[in-house]
Amino acid sequence: MPTESAGPAGAKAVTRAARVRDSSAANQTSASNGSAALGTTELSVHYPNAPKPALDSVSMTVPRGSFYAVLGPNGSGKSTLLRALLGMVPHAGGQAHVFGRPISDWHRRALAREAGVVTQSESLAFPITVRELVAMGRYPYLGALQSETTTDKEAISQAMRMCDIENLAQRFLSTLSGGEVQRTRVARALAQEPNVLLLDEPTASLDVRHEMEILELLRASADRGMTVFLITHHLDLAARFADRLLLLDRGRVAAEGEPREVLQEETLQRVYEWPISVSDDPATGLLRVTPLSTVSGSGQDSDSS
Amino acid sequence: MWAGIYVFRAGALTYFSNTVRGERGMRCSVWFLVAALVGCEPSPGAQVPTVDGEPDTSSASYPVELVDAAGTKHTFEAAPRRIVSLVPSATEALLEMGVANRLVGRTDYDRVPELAGLPSVGGGLQPNLEILVSLDLDLVIRFAGESDLATAERLTALGIPHFAVQPDGIEDVLTIIGNLGRIMGASDAADSMLSEIRGVLTDVARRVAELPEPRVVYILGGDPPWVAGPGTYIDELMTVAGGKNVFDDLGPLYAPVSMEALLARELDLILLSEGLTPPSLLAHVRSAVLPGSVEIPGPGLGRAARDIAVLIHPGAFDPEPR
Amino acid sequence: MKPVTWAVLLGFIVVLVFLLSLGLGSVDLTIGEVYAALRGGGDLSDRQIVVDLRAPRAVMAILVGGGLSIAGAVFQALLRNPLAEPYILGISGGAATGAVIALALGLAASFSWALPAAAFAGALFAIVLVLRVAATADGGVDVRVLLLAGVVVGAYFTACMAFVLSISDARTVRTLVLWMMGSLAGSDWRTVGMVTLYTIPASLALVGLARPLNLLAIGEETAGFLGADVERVKRIAYVLASLLAAAGVAATGVIGFVGLIVPHAVRLMVGSDYRVLLPLSFLTGAVLLTVADIVARTALSPAEVPIGVITTLVGVPLFLLLLRRSVGAGTGIGAGTGSGA
Numbered sequence: 001m002p003t004e005s006a007g008p009a010g011a012k013a014v015t016r017a018a019r020v021r022d023s024s025a026a027n028q029t030s031a032s033n034g035s036a037a038l039g040t041t042e043l044s045v046h047y048p049n050a051p052k053p054a055l056d057s058v059s060m061t062v063p064r065g066s067f068y069a070v071l072g073p074n075g076s077g078k079s080t081l082l083r084a085l086l087g088m089v090p091h092a093g094g095q096a097h098v099f100g101r102p103i104s105d106w107h108r109r110a111l112a113r114e115a116g117v118v119t120q121s122e123s124l125a126f127p128i129t130v131r132e133l134v135a136m137g138r139y140p141y142l143g144a145l146q147s148e149t150t151t152d153k154e155a156i157s158q159a160m161r162m163c164d165i166e167n168l169a170q171r172f173l174s175t176l177s178g179g180e181v182q183r184t185r186v187a188r189a190l191a192q193e194p195n196v197l198l199l200d201e202p203t204a205s206l207d208v209r210h211e212m213e214i215l216e217l218l219r220a221s222a223d224r225g226m227t228v229f230l231i232t233h234h235l236d237l238a239a240r241f242a243d244r245l246l247l248l249d250r251g252r253v254a255a256e257g258e259p260r261e262v263l264q265e266e267t268l269q270r271v272y273e274w275p276i277s278v279s280d281d282p283a284t285g286l287l288r289v290t291p292l293s294t295v296s297g298s299g300q301d302s303d304s305s
Numbered sequence: 306m307w308a309g310i311y312v313f314r315a316g317a318l319t320y321f322s323n324t325v326r327g328e329r330g331m332r333c334s335v336w337f338l339v340a341a342l343v344g345c346e347p348s349p350g351a352q353v354p355t356v357d358g359e360p361d362t363s364s365a366s367y368p369v370e371l372v373d374a375a376g377t378k379h380t381f382e383a384a385p386r387r388i389v390s391l392v393p394s395a396t397e398a399l400l401e402m403g404v405a406n407r408l409v410g411r412t413d414y415d416r417v418p419e420l421a422g423l424p425s426v427g428g429g430l431q432p433n434l435e436i437l438v439s440l441d442l443d444l445v446i447r448f449a450g451e452s453d454l455a456t457a458e459r460l461t462a463l464g465i466p467h468f469a470v471q472p473d474g475i476e477d478v479l480t481i482i483g484n485l486g487r488i489m490g491a492s493d494a495a496d497s498m499l500s501e502i503r504g505v506l507t508d509v510a511r512r513v514a515e516l517p518e519p520r521v522v523y524i525l526g527g528d529p530p531w532v533a534g535p536g537t538y539i540d541e542l543m544t545v546a547g548g549k550n551v552f553d554d555l556g557p558l559y560a561p562v563s564m565e566a567l568l569a570r571e572l573d574l575i576l577l578s579e580g581l582t583p584p585s586l587l588a589h590v591r592s593a594v595l596p597g598s599v600e601i602p603g604p605g606l607g608r609a610a611r612d613i614a615v616l617i618h619p620g621a622f623d624p625e626p627r
Numbered sequence: 628m629k630p631v632t633w634a635v636l637l638g639f640i641v642v643l644v645f646l647l648s649l650g651l652g653s654v655d656l657t658i659g660e661v662y663a664a665l666r667g668g669g670d671l672s673d674r675q676i677v678v679d680l681r682a683p684r685a686v687m688a689i690l691v692g693g694g695l696s697i698a699g700a701v702f703q704a705l706l707r708n709p710l711a712e713p714y715i716l717g718i719s720g721g722a723a724t725g726a727v728i729a730l731a732l733g734l735a736a737s738f739s740w741a742l743p744a745a746a747f748a749g750a751l752f753a754i755v756l757v758l759r760v761a762a763t764a765d766g767g768v769d770v771r772v773l774l775l776a777g778v779v780v781g782a783y784f785t786a787c788m789a790f791v792l793s794i795s796d797a798r799t800v801r802t803l804v805l806w807m808m809g810s811l812a813g814s815d816w817r818t819v820g821m822v823t824l825y826t827i828p829a830s831l832a833l834v835g836l837a838r839p840l841n842l843l844a845i846g847e848e849t850a851g852f853l854g855a856d857v858e859r860v861k862r863i864a865y866v867l868a869s870l871l872a873a874a875g876v877a878a879t880g881v882i883g884f885v886g887l888i889v890p891h892a893v894r895l896m897v898g899s900d901y902r903v904l905l906p907l908s909f910l911t912g913a914v915l916l917t918v919a920d921i922v923a924r925t926a927l928s929p930a931e932v933p934i935g936v937i938t939t940l941v942g943v944p945l946f947l948l949l950l951r952r953s954v955g956a957g958t959g960i961g962a963g964t965g966s967g968a
Contacts, residue, residue, distance in 0.1 A: 086852065088848070088851060088852075108851070108854050108855070108856060109854035110854075111854065112852065112853050112854030113854070115852075116852075117849075117852040119846075119848060119849060119852070122845055122846045122849055123846065124844065124845060124846075125703075125704070125707035125708070125709070125843075125844045125845075126703075126709065126844050126894065126899040127894075127898075127899060128844070128845075128898075128899055129898075132898070132899075132900065133845070136841065136842060136845065136853060137853065139838060139842060139853045139854055139855065140853060140854040142838065144835050144836075144837070144838060145834075145835065145837065145838075145902060192853070
């Protein structure tokens with residue numbers, strides 16, 4: 001919804017919002033398997049010794065080339081969904097498919113050539129340089145003792161360029177800042193030359209600048225045709241960058257669709273069990289999701305739910 | 306048994322907390338040889354074989370056929386001219402027989418002056434094979450032990466003849482002396498050693514025959530104290546000397562026992578290994594310290610038996626003119 | 628320095644040290660005598676010393692030193708722990724228990740190979756036991772449980788061994804204590820042949836697993852996402868590395884510290900890429916153990932210093948030196964942990 005705004009920042013934001021809408025419009029009707037990057041049908045996952053299922057009959061679709069964000073409170077099953085999609089946890093029922101094929105049909109290495117994953121965190125056992133870490137993304141393409149070919153070297157350089165870490169190539173990871181490390185990990189995933197990127201809260205411990213850098217990088221990739229599957233806590237940023245959202249609530253789908261459809265006050269308040277206000281920011285024209293305070297004196301009315 | 310004691314000392318280093326005892330243990334191995342040799346003065350009237358020069362081989366009769374302690378048959382066409390003995394009691398016997406000049410090497414535990422100039426082959430249980438090979442030997446005298454079958458095989462593979470002996474008890478030592486005498490063509494010397502030893506043993510047995518057996522224990526040291534059980538050489542000596550080992554129900558050859566066990570068994574005599582003092586709780590019991598040499602079987606066993614008998618039955622041994 | 632350069636240099640050093648090992652020992656031999664002996668001529672006793680005594684020892688040092696180093700590097704990747712070494716999972720305890728039982732039962736009296744065979748059997752038993760404890764429902768290996776189970780099983784076996792020792796005679800005690808400190812003295816061509824049979828194939832197979840092992844260093848989950856068959860790799864790596872260590876222990880007793888420091892030293896030289904780390908570790912370990920064996924044989928000749936003592940006494944200062952120099956450069960041992968959050 002383009003709105004009038006003052007100042008160059010506003011103009012930029014308008015353009016961005018419009019772009020988001022355009023691409024989401026194009027993808028709106030592509031919910032069928034054929035053009036879906038990832039999808040599940042009634043997928044359930046049950047961890048042993050858990051009282052309730054981690055995922056309960058979840059059906060969702062990630063259209064090809066879209067920026068798809070997954071939201072939900074802690075324990076709602078977001079990380080489980082990512083892993084179940086890629087066959088890393090056993091299914092208790094239902095189906096998951098990647099690029100039209102059931103996940104059980106996928107060979108692990110072939111899958112790694114299509115899907116790049118960035119998990120929340122890693123602890124490295126031994127010292128490693130940036131370039132070495134990014135180079136590991138070429139694992140799915142190389143034989144047991146084979147050396148890197150020109151193609152591999154190109155892919156690695158390209159990935160590092162995209163993430164703006166070329167000048168850090170020979171640095172040891174332990175000497176980098178949190179943001180630089182995350183960009184390196186994203187670069188590794190990009191070095192896999194995947195068609196879909198899956199990220200689990202990659203910006204959780206990053207400051208504003210580093211977080212925005214990564215999100216803008218992901219957005220740019222999506223614009224170039226990459227499918228992005230992003231798990232995040234940041235409702236605002238999800239609304240801003242994503243084409244489609246999935247809101248999970250205790251293992252179930254609470255809502256799926258465009259940001260404005262999903263981010264309804266009532267839904268959010270039910271799922272997050274906290275009063276939340278959704279509005280349009282007059283300055284930027286972006287959707288603004290604001291948790292309300294239950295302590296009086298904040299100037300807002302609050303409904304306890 | 307000798308090997309048992311000397312290796313026990315080495316092994317005991319890792320078990321005993323008292324480092325003083327450990328050091329003493331190492332020196333003990335030297336002591337036994339010196340003491341045994343000193344104690345083994347020939348009694349007047351016996352034939353004394355020459356120690357220098359060629360041995361008296363007039364009693365030699367070849368070929369000699371023997372079965373060694375490992376069950377292997379050997380045939381000796383002539384006296385071996387270059388030998389190494391890995392078994393200290395055998396080395397002692399050879400020295401006494403007067404064939405020391407046939408020895409071209411020694412172990413680290415042979416520290417007597419006669420052998421000092423010879424190259425050492427290391428320990429008796431795992432000798433240095435390179436040096437053995439370089440010595441160009443006719444015969445190696447080795448332990449017939451469980452733990453060192455590998456050495457025997459390697460000696461065979463290298464073409465070095467070896468004769469196994471078992472130096473564990475009184476009879477064993479006598480057998481060794483006899484066999485070595487025949488091998489080296491020094492049967493006369495060997496026989497005179499044997500008759501001397503037997504003479505002393507018979508004398509001791511006669512003196513203690515009718516006497517009641519005092520209850521004796523032999524303590525090697527350590528905390529809790531290690532004692533000698535049945536089947537050990539020292540146990541044999543104690544029995545020959547007319548005593549009763551209170552721990553003749555011990556399972557292993559040497560084992561630590563609690564103070565309670567010591568107190569519970571009535572003791573008439575405590576025999577202590579060299580350098581030890583009796584436990585304070587047993588200060589009321591008569592005790593005596595023995596030189597370390599008595600723990601190790603060797604040609605000095607006659608003297609050792611007599612020394613112990615004197616301690617156990619002092620009254621039976623009136624001083625005699627010597 | 629490039630890895631290939633290192634490999635060539637180390638290979639050259641291995642050959643050099645091997646020849647040194649033929650020439651040095653309790654008996655002085657000139658180069659000419661050694662050369663003559665190798666060609667089949669010269670004095671019989673010289674030939675015996677060089678060909679029957681020293682050569683198999685030197686070859687064994689290369690095999691066991693290399694094998695232990697590779698096994699150590701693999702365990703470090705598997706357990707994601709820089710302190711891992713080949714005996715951490717109970718192998719030495721199991722081997723020692725097997726050995727002491729063979730000694731106590733007098734089996735070593737009847738068969739000279741009873742001791743190594745029993746040691747190997749004991750090690751195998753420990754390996755299988757630990758693997759079963761750490762096995763997950765889907766046939767994988769939980770490495771946290773693996774580490775804990777290995778340490779506990781090792782402690783248990785050590786206690787068993789101590790118990791058997793406490794009721795054994797002195798000769799058994801001393802034999803076992805010496806065996807536990809490690810020695811290459813028993814190396815003849817037959818045992819060398821048997822150790823080669825295990826060591827070479829297992830080492831080659833592990834080098835083939837270098838890439839997935841690299842991925843394990845980042846994390847099992849990430850490795851899986853990058854396309855590695857993590858559970859299968861862990862199981863194979865565990866079994867092969869354990870067999871390498873077990874073969875070494877059975878042949879030579881417990882030679883400690885080699886499997887721990889060599890991979891780290893090599894890491895400090897060339898980094899953590901296992902495609903390079905494994906072969907260079909083999910060569911470095913071979914050099915280290917051959918040199919240690921030379922020292923063990925000559926330092927207190929004619930007595931032999933147990934080789935495990937030498938590897939530790941020499942290895943630790945060297946390693947500390949390397950460590951100090953690397954800490955400043957940020958490439959030190961602990962430098963990798965905790966990043967990437």
